[in-house]
Amino acid sequence: MGDVFVLSPFSGHQESSFDSSQGWQVEENDHPIEEVRLTVDPTDNPNITALTFRTWLIGVMSCVLLSFVNTFFYYRTEQLSIGSVCIQIIALPIGRFLAATLPKKEIKFPFTNWSFSLNPGPFSMKELCLITIFASAGAGDLFAMHVVIVVKAFYHTKINPIAAFLLVQTSQLLGFGWAGIYRKILVDNPYMWWPENLIQVSLYKALHQKEKRKKGTITRFQFFIVVFITSFAYYTIPGFIFPAISTISVLCLIFKKSITMQQIGSGLKGLGVGSFGIDWSTVTNIWGSPLATPASAIFNIMLGFFIGIYVLIPICYWTNAYNVKRFPIISYDIFDYTGHSYNTTRIINNKTFTLNLEEAESYSKINISINFLLAYGTSFAYMTASIIHVALHDGKNILKMWKDTKECDKEKMDVHARLMKRNYEPVPQWWFYVLLVTVIGLSIFTCIGFGRHLQVPWWGLLFIFIIALLFTLPFGVIMATTGQGLNVITEYIFGLILPGNPIANMTYKTYGTASMNQAFTLLRDLNLGHYMKIPPKSMFIVQLTGTMIASFVNFTITSFLLNTIKHKCDPENLSQGSLWTCPNDDVFYNASIIWGLVGPMRTFDKLGNYSALNFFFLIGLLLPIPFWYLSKVFPRNKLLRCIHIPLIIAGGGLFPAHSVNYIMWGTVGIFFNYYIYKRYKEWWARHTYVMSAALDAGVAFMGIFIFFALQFNNISGIDWWGGVADDYCPLASCPTAPQVIIKGCPTVK
Template identity: 35%
Template sequence: MTEKQELEYDKGLYAEEKAYAGDTLELNEEDEVENSKIEAVRLVVPITDEPSLQAITFRFWVLSLFFGVIGSVITQFYYYRVAVGYFSIYFVNLASYALGTGMAKILPKSQLTIGGYSMSLNPGPFNIKEHCLIGIAVSTASSSAYAIDILSATDLFLNHRINAFGSIVLIITTQCLGYGMAGTLRKYLVYPAEMVWWGNLVQVVFYNAIHNTDEFKTKKMVRGWSYMKYFWIFCGGAFVWEFIPQFLGPMFNFLSWPCWIKPFDMNMWGIFSTLTGGGVLGLSLDWTSIGGATMWLPLASQLCNYGGVILGYWIILPIMWVKNTWEIKKFVYPLTPTLFYGNGSVFHVQDYLNPDYSLNDELYDAGPPATMTPMYALGFFYSFVALAGCVTHVICFHGKDILRNWKMAVGSKDDDIHNKLMKVYPEVPQLWYAAFYLVMLGLSIMVCEVYELQLTWWGMIVAGIIGWILTIPIGAMTAITGFGPGLNVITELICGYMLPGKPIANMTFKCYGYMASYQCMTLLADLKLGIYMKIPPRAMFVSQFWGTLIGGVFNYVTMIAIINSEREVLTSLQGDPAGLWTGASPKVFWGSAQIYGALGPQRMFSTDGDYSFVYYGFLVGAVIPIILWGLSKKWPNVSWEKFNITIIAGGMSAYPNGYITGIVGSIIIAFIWQFWLFRYHKNWWSKYTFILSAALDTGAAFTGLFIFIFLSGGISEKLLVNAPSWWANYIAFDPNYNETANGGYMGIDRCGSTGLWDSGNPYQ
């Protein structure tokens, strides 16, 4: 279908449903309304604006603070939990809408003056722009700052705690350094229409639906329901259902059903367990393991990702496990970031550190060397493939577009319609971004020097340079496909060669280098949402920084509270027998710090060792996109660019970043929505997909929030309620929990044995 034909199709869709052509102007046969060249954007993003609406209001400050605090606490809480949950922005959207409209009705219209700044307590009806800005601030606050990994790892595994002021400055600077970069890169990664940033589209639909904008006033759903009635019905259904996998029967989140055939067989455990093994054919009935993004992310990107998971954990891992490749079975768990000695006993780097936490080379070299598990080493190989593949893929398939968009970004006649509508608002001056970047860089150097994080000032500069160089290709791929690699592995590798024997320096360098890029892309994505929603850029800048401040403070407070109360469980190799708490994330971070920082890549990936192959990942990742590009020239009718080695390698390195759950359900949902419905029932897809995705995600988030506050002792231990013990909710056998144990399985997915094995006892 040509672009003109697609536009004609959209006109017909508008005439039929009066919504998704994205224009509120009156159409006739002679008119041809300008719209985005991206089909999904045309279907859901309006091309109208009301510049008179005020975005930064008293209601914004109050509600963003309130929900930002809640979101940062809950997200940090889930960082240490086995069942991965999240604080849904859709819950914030709903609750802030209710409170915002209530404040608009009851607050006086008097002025509030602080210093030389004055604002009205009630500037009028609660509008869509201030609502969206609240959501952006809260979503920024509601993340677990990457610096928490540094603070958690040093506290848990080195018993070294940085004071509160230094910790908060570390958190905020790592979160904010990338904001200055965004000012320059917005020309290339935000303004072009091709840079969709897919996660924004569902929010655009949601905000317009809840505010009943012109495009949504006449839209009726099934049975004549309004948009919001449809939302609340499915949100309520998800809320009720999620109590089963999240509280009453957590086994439904880890349905390792093939393992039940022979639950005490070591091969079955290693291959089929979703908690400790490859999770082959594992199911999950928890919507948080699937997520609404499977309904609208590009199908090709999702298939590449799931294909990588299947290749890495359903094919390669079982082969290695059965054949005992590199003696993988002697390390007990097939997937673990823990380091070991050659005989399979656990390695403790603390035994070889100097008082300043640097490695004592003589002491270490006098003893047996440490090694890692084979799957952990393969994870680094996959990460190198993903990073090199990202750079080469973007150059080969999108390089010309990025160069061409240079002119588009500075206001050529081909400028995107949404950018044209934004020209009525003053931009954030480049000087603001530059000054902000320099201030954060100075504070970053200060915190490294004052709090003895082992990272030199010149090392901090190198970390920043890496972020600048690699953000363009990674950001372009993320904006276009919805997937992109991180800089966490390449940064720790570079620092490992620069500053060997310094684990804290490696974690700090990794955090600043990686987060500069990640936070830059976060702001870029929000800037694109601001363009879709027509929010003034300066208001967007304020909102992002405000959310970062809130999140940094309350991330830290929550981290301290949890570490103080759950330290023994978080540092345990076996984990929590109740299946609730886990130190997996800080263990992974600390494991990498030992490999690249304390011991160094020179030792761990030496040419005479088993794992020297990891460096070939750069070559593999660089070559495959070139081959695909050559094939695209030979057979241009085949979409070779959709075979994305970066996304495939990202799926292959899914662990240790998370458990291998939800794959089967995600594939089914992706095919239904992105293949069948999108291709053959596009009207239905455009009408229902984004609002249904938001409803299900919100319902699941409501459940997690309710459980946290009222059943898990989130506010007070007096509110702690233990779910009844039954076949879908048991506590594995453990010496410390004999009186409550009701199963001899190693994990809540009923795989593995805590006692006698039918075959292959890993503890012998």
């Protein structure tokens, strides 16, 4: 079953030549998306093994390992995150070793006719794909665990462990229901192509397939090895020797005493003018690899970034709208009217764990920085713009597919759908429906049985399920075509319905947002299985098992850490040198205050400071309409066809990253996916996605090595100017309003 690369007419570049006598099926590559045609082979061999004993052994171990490591180190100041790409590389030699050493013995299940072989033959690319799906379940961040952390470590109250465990499991499994409902539209439709998956496909092919090397060239696997070693070696510089190279803010190095210039120039705490980073992790920090994002999406996001960061924020800040000069220009913290951190404990009723209205009235309204305001404003606009954009551009096709309950005719299918339909049984729809009904029932039981701990009435869950059901489709369409997504819908709605209940708001956010995010992950993986020709039932089993294992391991490790480490997530009370600071849970905690404890009525309505932000809902609702109309009037205008209002809006929010991340992400993405794609398409087709995977893998493996070899042994780095991961812009976080006194900042008169 070895695959040999030769020149082929399929898409004008090197493709695979497959021996039909071994079961290979080759069809015309008629996929409508060029990037997919250039990357995914129009072939399949249904005789290749997929869900084997090796898949289960390596896959389950990978899922447990990644869940344990990523959870354990997620809460530390020096974080460690291992992605599935690491397992993807390591699993290949392990799988081949097992294929060479395991006995070819049939194992029968007692009292059944079922049996399996310990060694069904050569280790296949389909096995490697399923192992990676297993691993990716353990590599992800479980949204529900933020609720447990914030309740116990930030609010310092208790939550029933059974309620917490059920919250984690049900919120993750709920996504299977939404994925099952929309899989026909978001997976089977060839125009829903999930760009991130092309990196995975390219890496599988580079690692697994044999390739004939032309004289004077290198194979894709050799190219991967060269880039991987280079990335691995280079990351010693930003990862240990010279961390400051990750963000270099030129203006701050020149104007060391000017607040304004540091606000303009800081890539971490300011607008990032003249700021850059020579570090792949800086490039991928926010939107992931730019090489996986289409050039049109990058242009739209960067247009939004420039409008938001270089037009709206400067105008609002230097005209002192909403008194924002009292606060840092870039910050995700919340403040009182004096410009100091908001004292949350003052407004909480310790007996009922709800808002103390009298204290809230006498203390201060919630205040946030201008970039945080813009982030929420763009989130509001993104919600309505997404619905209108998808309805206008894709509504007819979606409605047609929704009405068509029968399988599409062969003539209407693309090559990958035809191969999948011919060779494999689909997952019955009732599997998803049964799982959805079961999880909904278990979720309602969780909220009724542990209402005191979660503050959630059962009727609220039904409402949140309807919201998730409605919003999964428009957000899913955008993610499937651009790789990007964003929303805060559940926080806002239930902040209005149940104000003053922070745990309830976080719970609703978990069931709404987390279940949708899980659905997107599952749909993306189903699409990857579509490209890799994995039997759908095998995909479903692996996804379900991996999700349950990862949820259990994540919950167990987090609970252990919470119960054994004193003052976890509280840097002021932790012992000196302790690394358990939970750097990523601060934003989640602040959001629970804004949306849950204080509530949107006292923040974004007439009782708060920011009621005008609600106009962003209207802006998002109306803005897509004229551009859609113009694209219909002038159908040959390429520029109008490329305008994507939701992405432009999303790019303007600067949430939750820094300006330097946007700048570097956009620069790298435009260079490769526009310039290289236009000028050197054959090189782009062979190398771009492989290069992205190699860069990711090199950074990940060196990051692991640095952590365990050095940082784990309290060797933090070299003590010199460049040994600090900072851009040396301390004044960028200072307020500029007169008489606001902040420690370390000069007082402006």
